[in-house]
Amino acid sequence: MNARSFLLAVAAAAVLPSGAALAAKLDLIEFRYPGPVEGSVAAGKEKAQVCNNCHGADGKAPVAMFPSVAGLPDQYLYWKLVEFKHSLRGDSIMTPLVANNTIEDLRDIAVFYASLPLVAPSPLTPEPVDAAVLDRGRSLYLHGDPAQGVPPCQGCHGVEGKGPTNAQPFQMAWPALYGQQATYMTTRLNNFRTGYAIDTTMDKIMQGVVRNMTAEDIDAVAAYVERLDGR
Known part of the structure; x- marks a missing residue:
């Protein structure tokens, strides 16, 4: 086990239930059964002060290149932070x-940001895009493109982008996309497609999901997702 895997194993011991483990052979964080994250919302609010510059005091990013984190699953947020720490x-x-x-x-x-409302309004306004682009994004998000080998986004992230309904244990770390910025979404999806920053089992799944998407497809989905909150 290398140093990175050891550090991740230490972090895992704090929250992973028996039987759940890191995907050691791939050196990936196992996201399928993350277990509950125990933390203090009040303490997290104080500790997150420096985070507000990029992610907003209400968890809604004031800059399009950064993700909004309000209302995301605490398991997802915790493990992403762990990965950043030990990257x-x-x-x-x-x-x-x-x-x-x-x-x-x-x-x-993680538990502080998870406690914030997902549906809080974003401070940013989307860039205008052609109706045809939004139509393509909507079609891919809701239905995928079977002929192209692209599954629908809503299958995991929900029709409204708010995450899976009645989430099962293996879905607890699946993030909502509601309220994210197109700029951030485009970057993340392109990273998945190129294989950059594949740190978790979920990232590995996403790499396969976007493998057959074109750059135009990614832009279209990102533009559609950005408008799921009614902007």
């Missing part, structure tokens, strides 16, 4: 920001 890539803006945070800090921050 060996060295090129993530998040890694130095969480370098001095303890695992307890990360749990507190």
Whole structure:
């Protein structure tokens, strides 16, 4: 086991139930059965002050390149923070920001942002796009493109982008997409497609999901997702 895997295993011991483990052979964080995250919302609010610059005091990002984190699953947020903390890539803006945070800090921050309302309005206005682009994005999001080998996004993220309804244990870390910015979504989907920053089992699944999407498809889905909150 390398140093990164050891550090991730230490973090996992704090929240993973018996039988759940890291996907060690792939050196990926196992997202299918993440287990509950125990933390303090009040403490997380205090510890998240520095996070507000990029993600907003209400968890809604004021800059299009950053993700909104309000109302996302605490399991998802916690494990993404753990991955940033122990990243060996060295090129993530998040890694130095969480370098001095303890695992307890990360749990507190995760449960704080998870406690915020997902449906709070975004401070940003979408860039105008052609109706045909939105139609393509809507079609891909809701129905996929079987002929092209693209599954529908709503199968995992919900018709309204608010995550799976009545989530089962293996779905607890599946993130909502509601309220995300097109710029951020485009970057993430392109990263999945190129194989960059594949850190979790969920990332690996997403790599397969977007494999057959074109750059235009990605832009269309991102534009559609950005408008799921009515903007």
